[in-house]
Amino acid sequence: MAEFLHMGGYGAYVWAAYTVFVVVLFADALMPLWQRRNTLREIDARLRRESNRKSTP
Template identity: 45%
Template structure:
């Protein structure tokens, strides 16, 4: 099996490769988004804690 035949996917490459791309995108978003939300939450909690200690 050559690389060209693998990439061509038996004529179904137009359907297979975008499906792989969408799947990879969803996996990356499912990893990155919670990390960013956690950082934002920790920032907000730190600010609230500093405000309550200042009182």
């Protein structure tokens, strides 16, 4: 296992490259989820405000 992590002396470079790959793509995958949630929350808040304004004379 230690040998596997060591990667023949290139461990730091190899694992750094794979980490960047995974982290960047993971962040990229999260961004649309976050964006979608924010948009829906904004729309819902706006709809609530509108219905409140209508119901209170």
